[in-house]
Amino acid sequence: MNRIIEMSQVKKNYYVGDVVVKALQGVDLTIDEGEFVAIMGSSGSGKSTLMNIIGCLDNINEGEYVLDSVNVKNLSRNEYADIRNQKIGFVFQGFNLLPRTTALENVELPLLYDRNNRIKHPEIKAKESLDKVGLSDRIDHEPNQLSGGQQQRVAIARALVTEPALLLADEPTRTLDSRTSKEVMALFQELNTQGITIILVTHERDIAKYAKRNIVLRDGKIIEDFIVEDRLIATEVLQSVTDGAIHEMV
Amino acid sequence: MKWSNLYKIAIKSIMKNKMRSLLTSLGIIIGVSSVIVMVAIGEGSQRRIKESFSSMGTNMLMISPNWRKVQSVSKGASGGRNSLTYDDIEELKISCPSLSGVSAIIKSSGQLIGGTGNWSTSVEGVDPDYFLIRNWDLSSGRIFTKREVESKKKVCIIGKTVADELFQGIDPFGQKLRIRNTPFKIIGVLDSKGQNSWGQDQDDIVLAPSKTVLYRLKGRRDVDRIYVSATSDETMSIAEEEIDTALRKTHKLAPGEDPDFRIRNQSEMVEMASETSKTLTMLLGSIAGVSLLVGGIGIMNIMLVSVTERTREIGIRLSLGARSKDVLMQFLTEAIVLSLTGGAIGIILSFLIAHGLTKFTELVPYINPWVVFSAFTFSGAVGIFFGFYPAKKAANLNPIDALRYE
Numbered sequence: 001m002n003r004i005i006e007m008s009q010v011k012k013n014y015y016v017g018d019v020v021v022k023a024l025q026g027v028d029l030t031i032d033e034g035e036f037v038a039i040m041g042s043s044g045s046g047k048s049t050l051m052n053i054i055g056c057l058d059n060i061n062e063g064e065y066v067l068d069s070v071n072v073k074n075l076s077r078n079e080y081a082d083i084r085n086q087k088i089g090f091v092f093q094g095f096n097l098l099p100r101t102t103a104l105e106n107v108e109l110p111l112l113y114d115r116n117n118r119i120k121h122p123e124i125k126a127k128e129s130l131d132k133v134g135l136s137d138r139i140d141h142e143p144n145q146l147s148g149g150q151q152q153r154v155a156i157a158r159a160l161v162t163e164p165a166l167l168l169a170d171e172p173t174r175t176l177d178s179r180t181s182k183e184v185m186a187l188f189q190e191l192n193t194q195g196i197t198i199i200l201v202t203h204e205r206d207i208a209k210y211a212k213r214n215i216v217l218r219d220g221k222i223i224e225d226f227i228v229e230d231r232l233i234a235t236e237v238l239q240s241v242t243d244g245a246i247h248e249m250v
Numbered sequence: 251m252k253w254s255n256l257y258k259i260a261i262k263s264i265m266k267n268k269m270r271s272l273l274t275s276l277g278i279i280i281g282v283s284s285v286i287v288m289v290a291i292g293e294g295s296q297r298r299i300k301e302s303f304s305s306m307g308t309n310m311l312m313i314s315p316n317w318r319k320v321q322s323v324s325k326g327a328s329g330g331r332n333s334l335t336y337d338d339i340e341e342l343k344i345s346c347p348s349l350s351g352v353s354a355i356i357k358s359s360g361q362l363i364g365g366t367g368n369w370s371t372s373v374e375g376v377d378p379d380y381f382l383i384r385n386w387d388l389s390s391g392r393i394f395t396k397r398e399v400e401s402k403k404k405v406c407i408i409g410k411t412v413a414d415e416l417f418q419g420i421d422p423f424g425q426k427l428r429i430r431n432t433p434f435k436i437i438g439v440l441d442s443k444g445q446n447s448w449g450q451d452q453d454d455i456v457l458a459p460s461k462t463v464l465y466r467l468k469g470r471r472d473v474d475r476i477y478v479s480a481t482s483d484e485t486m487s488i489a490e491e492e493i494d495t496a497l498r499k500t501h502k503l504a505p506g507e508d509p510d511f512r513i514r515n516q517s518e519m520v521e522m523a524s525e526t527s528k529t530l531t532m533l534l535g536s537i538a539g540v541s542l543l544v545g546g547i548g549i550m551n552i553m554l555v556s557v558t559e560r561t562r563e564i565g566i567r568l569s570l571g572a573r574s575k576d577v578l579m580q581f582l583t584e585a586i587v588l589s590l591t592g593g594a595i596g597i598i599l600s601f602l603i604a605h606g607l608t609k610f611t612e613l614v615p616y617i618n619p620w621v622v623f624s625a626f627t628f629s630g631a632v633g634i635f636f637g638f639y640p641a642k643k644a645a646n647l648n649p650i651d652a653l654r655y656e
Contacts, residue, residue, distance in 0.1 A: 057569060057650050078573045085571020096566045096653065100266055110570040112255050158570070 002068070004166055004197050005031040005054065010063035012049055012220075023049035025220040026063070031199065033165075036192040038200045038208035041217035048170075050217065051201045055090060055168050056083045068165040085113050089159030093171035095151040097143040097158075103130060104139040107158045114162065129161040130154070133187060149180035156187060160196070167191070167198045173207055179241065185210040186234030210234055260583040263560075264591075274552040275592030277545025278629050282596025284538035285625045287603050290615035292531025296524045297616050302445065303520045309350075309483055310383055312519075313338075313476040313493060316512040333510040334473040338500050339377075345496045348480055348489040351379035354460040355475035358467045362456065364427035364436075365416035373406075373429055373456045375463025376477075383479040391423050391438025399459040402466060407438040409453040427456075432466055434458065486515060542625075545592070546632035553585050553640035564644050565652025578645035585637020586630060593629030597622055 012024040023046045031037055041047040052058040053065065056072055057080075065072050068087050075083070084090075097106045107129055111122040119125045130136055133153040143151050152172060159167055169188070173181035189210060192198050200211055208214050209232045216224035264271045315333040342352050356375030361368055380386075381393050394405050406427060413422050427434045434456075443452040464470065480489035490513050497503075497511050557564070564577055600622075604615040 052650055055569070057653075078575075081568065081571050081573045084569060090569050092569075092653070096562070096569075098563055098566060101262070109567070112252075113567070113571040113573070113576055162571075 002033040003030060003066075004033050004035070004068055005029060005199075006064075006066040008064050010053065010065055011061050012046075012053060012058070013061050014049075023220055024053070024060075027220070027222055029215070029222065031197065033197050034192070034195055036188070036198045036200070036210075036212040037215060038202055038211035038213070039215045039217065040202060040205070040208050042203060045217040046220040047201055047203075047217045049220075051168065051170055051199075054166075054199060055088050056080045081113075082115060085110060085162060086116070086118070087165045089162060089164035089167045091152070091155050091159050091167065091169035091172045093174045095143070095148075095155045095175075097151055097154055099144070100142055102140050102142055103135060103146070103154045103157075106143070106154055107161050110158060110162045119162070126157075126161055129157040132160060132191075133157045147180075148176050149183055152176060152180075152184050153187065156184075156191075160191070165197065167196055169198065169200045171202055172200065173202070173204070179238075181207065182234050182238050182241070185232075186238060189234050206232075256579055256583045257587070259580055260587045263556075263584060264587060270552065271588060274549055275588050275595065277548035278542065278589050278592030278632065279545075279596040279599060281538065281542030281545040281632075282593045282625045282629050283600040283603060284541055285535060285628075286597065286600035286617060286621055287607075287615060288534035288538045289531055289621045290600070290604050290617045291607070291613055292527055292534055293618055293621075294614040294616040295527045296531065298614060299523045299527065300520050303516050303523070309480040309486055310516055311478050311480065311486070311489060311493065312514045313478065313497070314474075314512050314514070316510055333501065334476055335471070335500075336473065338497055339473065339476060341496045341500045342476070342478065342493060345499075346478075346489065346492040348485040348492055349478050350481045351382045351479045353377040353380035353383055353477045354464075354473040355380075355477055356460050356463040356468060357474045358463050360430035360467065362412065362416065362427055362429055363431075365420060365422065365425060366418060367416060369412060369415045371409075371412055371454050371456060373458060373463060373467065375460035375467075376457050377460050379479075380457070380477065383477050386443065387441045388438045389441050390421075391436070393438060394459050399461050402462045403459060404432060404434045404462060404466065405437045406434040406456050406458040407440055408436055408457075409440045409455040410442040411451055411454040412456060413439050429456065429458075430467060490515070539628075542628060542632060545629075546589070546636040549585055549589055549633060550636035550640060553581060553637055554643070556584075557581065557640045557644040560644075561647065561652050561655040564647050565649050565655065568647065568649035569653060574645040577647075578641045581641035581644045582634065582637050585641065586633040589629045589633030589637075590626070593626045596629070597626060 007027055007029040010024055010027040010029075011022070014021040014023055027050065039047050039050060049058070053060055054067075056067065059075075060073060067083065070083065070087070072080075072083060098109065104123070104126055107126040108122050111119055111125065127136065127139060130139055133156050135150060135153055135157065138146060138150060143154070146154065156167075173184055176184060185207065188198055188200070192212075198211075200207070202208055209228055209230065211228060212231065213227050214224070215222055313334065336354065339352055339354055342349060353376050357372065358375065359370070359372045361370050377399055378393055378396055381388075388407065389410070391407065393407065394403065398405055406429070408416075408422060408427070416422070416427070417425065422436045422439055425436045427436055440453065440455075440457070445451055460473075464473075478489070478493065480486045493513055494509070498505070498509065501510055503509060567577060567580075601617065604617055607613045607615050
């Protein structure tokens, strides 16, 4: 089994004026291929910083970080951009789709920036990716013509299109209602069964329960790291909700 | 990133804000069209000057008396003896093989009486070669002969304006015309030549044999000017040298001494006359160029706003793996597309304006393809120059901050 993430004693400091904010104070973390990990923590715990570092949006000050057998410490801006393009699939909390741009074009976007042209036919690949999230009938819709859940699924399709080593989701359900959240979690679980490694950053315990493994951060350190015993299966939850609704109606 | 993709993205974002894009380009549109139109007006008038000079005659050289220094004292051409004589003309005819025609010019003027009324105009005494030199045909009648010149015959050829003024509805051929009370017989009417470069009516003239005018109207012995024509365009400079040698001989000038005559060719005169209009063209062109520059600043302004407004989009692109250079190129392409589109519209507009000017005003703008090309290129350069700073700003954004930007 491949090791996707290997971090040892990762430290990250921010400077706000003259004040040093120690966002991460020595994080050790290993994540293997096929895992579904939820990173939790209250605001200020350092989980956003950790996510930025995992996603190669930010450099580390100390320690080591190996992503998919590439040491990503102290790379140049361009190298980080290429790593993000090839190894990471981002799903943001605000969807972050380009406005007035069709779903298909949004999904194609990362492929435009692929320098190695790993994927020969971007349009076909993008369609496949939209198909995977169940939106093949919405490819010509622009974000404002899609519901929140659909937008998030477009974002997931965009994250998957480059066949990344890692799907990195930052509070993907924050702006969604509870039912749509469950649908999105069902999609994540399905993708995970297909072998895609997923890291989910969230502050909601219920959402974290859909993951296989939970990591809790506080004050820039990992304080808990455990396998979820009472894991929720989103499809089942959705089924029971629907049954309940029908039951109530009857 | 592929060029086609860059172009596609640029077009897309321009089309998202049609009104704003149009207003942005407007500066360039106005700049480019005004540069082209202004230069076209200037060049048009220059061309008109050149055309009117070429209507003066083909391969023509003008010889006129010049100021001369005699023992360090300048003597005006009009003061004392005029320096050109019939001896000079004879010498030119003998010793200058590069000349195809030589004619004396005797300038005079006077009141004409004849036909239906009277008319005051200039009378020029010329030789038969004059018509060849000036490439001037007759619309009717004949030119006078050498013999008529030598025998000081009182015959004349009138210009179209004179014919219209004095002989409306009558065929002037064979009619009598009194020039300062001396009766002349009209033997021909000149073709119309129109105005010359100074706006003078070239058809308002009476031509008579040079010796007739010299002895019967002026009572002097010297020649005002000599017009000659070279055998071809290539022999012009040889002809000038031959004339110089011949006249130095007849005027008994030592080699190196300042000549008491002056030889001018058409290109000198064209140059002189078009100098002002050239300056004007440059002035107009540079004023218009400034407006093009202002248009460029407009592009920069809008691009800066656009970069701020699209910070989040830039963040998304960066997080998905766009390199700084990709973002830079995206915004730069947008600026260039805006300015080149503006340039293209400006060119179309300038053609419309030029057409309108030709149709509704006296101006005859001439659009030089080279000016169109350079205005277009310059508009592209403006796009690159003023688009670079905003694009650089976009490219240097931190992806995390850009993503968080509300």
